[in-house]
Amino acid sequence: MANAKIGSHPSYSYQLVDNIDSSFDLSLSDSGKVLALDGTAAGGAITVGLPTLSTAMAGFNVKLVVKTGTAAHVVNDGNSKIHAHCVKSNASSDTRLSGVSSITFTTASAVGDIIEICTDGTLWYATCFTTNGIEAT
Secondary structure (H helix, E strand, O other), X not given: OOOOXXXXXXXXXXXXXXXXXXXXXXXXXXXXXXXXXXXXXXOOOOEEEOOOOOHHHOOOEEEEEEEEOOOOOEEEOOOOOEEEEEEEOOOOOEEEEEEEOEEXXXXXXXXXXXXXXXXXXXXXXXXXXXXXXXXXX
């Protein structure tokens, strides 16, 4: 079987940074953005809702970075379609997630903790780099 292009969703290629100080749902126009999660301004945790999956959005990607605060920020798709590999820097272990609805930074999140997430239009694929780990549901 030959390799086939399955999407060409336009992207900012991580050249645009948005400061996020409240919960919101991503839209297709957010593809390629870096989202700086400002928990201090939000007064706590921020929930980021992922767009509904479709083949038209294949290639959609976003990077979420903890900017301030130690809140339990959440990335949620609500449909158990997230698959991830998460590495915790203060331990010699990692976490693999398969078919979860959300990824949550622990309440001990640190400035610079990152989740990068992309899609082929049918599933979400995430890579997480955190200081103290993540939780999944």
